[in-house]
Amino acid sequence: MRLAGLYGPRVDALIFSSATGRMITPWKDYLSPPGRAALYRDCNRRCRSAFENQRAAIAHIFEARRPAAIACLGAGILNDIPYARFIEAGATVHLVDWLPDIVDLGIASGVIRKSGVGAPECLYCRLGHIDAEDYCCNYRRTETSPAGVCDAFRPDPDAPGWCRAFGRGDLPHVHRQDVTGGYAEAFGAGVADKLAGVTSWRQAFKRAIGLANQVKGQRSRLAIPDRSIDLVVSSMVISQFEHEPYDYFSKQAAALLGAPTAQEEVRLRPAMETLRKTLVQNQIAGHCDEIARILAPDGRCFLAFEVFHRAEDGGAWRLVEEMHGAVAALDRRFDFDIDGCPDLVGDTCFRTNGGRSVVYHLLLAAKAGP
Numbered sequence: 001m002r003l004a005g006l007y008g009p010r011v012d013a014l015i016f017s018s019a020t021g022r023m024i025t026p027w028k029d030y031l032s033p034p035g036r037a038a039l040y041r042d043c044n045r046r047c048r049s050a051f052e053n054q055r056a057a058i059a060h061i062f063e064a065r066r067p068a069a070i071a072c073l074g075a076g077i078l079n080d081i082p083y084a085r086f087i088e089a090g091a092t093v094h095l096v097d098w099l100p101d102i103v104d105l106g107i108a109s110g111v112i113r114k115s116g117v118g119a120p121e122c123l124y125c126r127l128g129h130i131d132a133e134d135y136c137c138n139y140r141r142t143e144t145s146p147a148g149v150c151d152a153f154r155p156d157p158d159a160p161g162w163c164r165a166f167g168r169g170d171l172p173h174v175h176r177q178d179v180t181g182g183y184a185e186a187f188g189a190g191v192a193d194k195l196a197g198v199t200s201w202r203q204a205f206k207r208a209i210g211l212a213n214q215v216k217g218q219r220s221r222l223a224i225p226d227r228s229i230d231l232v233v234s235s236m237v238i239s240q241f242e243h244e245p246y247d248y249f250s251k252q253a254a255a256l257l258g259a260p261t262a263q264e265e266v267r268l269r270p271a272m273e274t275l276r277k278t279l280v281q282n283q284i285a286g287h288c289d290e291i292a293r294i295l296a297p298d299g300r301c302f303l304a305f306e307v308f309h310r311a312e313d314g315g316a317w318r319l320v321e322e323m324h325g326a327v328a329a330l331d332r333r334f335d336f337d338i339d340g341c342p343d344l345v346g347d348t349c350f351r352t353n354g355g356r357s358v359v360y361h362l363l364l365a366a367k368a369g370p
């Protein structure tokens with residue numbers, strides 16, 4: 001399994017499509033598979049250490065620049081986000097992801113830590129400069145509350161970093177939105193209609209490529225004001241654009257038409273490549289537009305993505321072709337702050353499930369001049 005597909009929806013909740021008489025999954029259900037909470041908690045346990053390099057790089061940039069407002073796009077389960085540090089420093093934090101519940105679980109996973117003497121300490125209770133009830137709707141502190149936690153505290157025996165009573169308050173700002181400015185969602189939402197009545201894979205790809213071009217102009221904004229963010233984080237997110245919503249389309253087409261034969265696959269390859277490339281490039285363009293829109297004039301964007309990959313079973317390192325194209329797309333939109341970024345290129349090895357990835361870390365600034 002490639003790194004980029006890490007949090008891809010796994011469970012296909014099939015429903016009956018009256019248009020075709022076959023079973024397909026609507027886009028919104030595809031992003032909300034049943035049993036997702038257990039899946040995300042498991043990801044948090046298994047994958048956290050794999051994101052250490054990205055977490056360290058983001059923490060370094062945070063300490064160097066001390067941004068007052070931060071937006072993490074594709075924040076997921078916060079494996080690579082030094083969230084506690086952001087809150088300790090009093091930053092305004094926006095966390096964006098299109099998977100329901102994943103960000104809430106990420107926040108809940110890091111609420112409790114152990115103090116120097118081994119007592120539980122709540123991230124929000126111990127900070128005098130914030131109103132803890134803004135962050136936890138169950139916060140209840142009295143004169144007799146123990147030092148680092150409030151009266152509501154209930155330890156989770158199975159998960160040391162969790163408090164069972166924690167309920168997210170109004171802060172941080174959590175947005176369940178598409179970080180491609182609505183492009184990926186518009187494609188996903190249009191797939192079922194385009195697949196209605198298809199009788200061949202060739203026809204399915206033709207319609208999907210048409211849809212991928214047709215929704216190019218459709219844009220929706222994140223609920224974050226223009227030029228308001230000092231540090232935008234997009235960590236291991238654009239790598240995901242190779243997987244979704246392409247995988248959604250191919251799974252639904254397979255549900256209707258059956259898997260293509262090996263021979264058919266060879267014939268379909270040019271169409272598959274065209275669709276995949278069109279989706280990746282337009283998602284990157286939408287993502288860059290939103291980053292450029294929300295970035296403050298002196299702000300920075302930390303971007304991490306996979307550029308080489310070696311599969312679990314070893315073999316040759318492979319170029320992740322579309323991500324090299326992404327560097328050129330970024331260059332058209334941003335300046336590179338090479339000196340401001342630690343561990344810039346190449347030697348960051350990300351390992352998960354036995355596979356390995358080389359990840360680029362780039363720090364972007366708004367383009368200077370005309």
Ligand SMILES: C[S@@+](CC[C@H](N)C(=O)[O-])C[C@H]1O[C@@H](n2cnc3c(N)ncnc32)[C@H](O)[C@@H]1O
Nearest residue numbers: 074075076077078079080097098178179236240
């Ligand atoms: C591999 S994870 C990145 C790691 C993540 N920051 C973490 O620590 O869990 C990629 C995340 O980006 C999200 N994502 C991918 N495409 C997205 C899109 N178009 N809009 C919003 N979120 C997206 C996924 O749901 C996933 O949570």
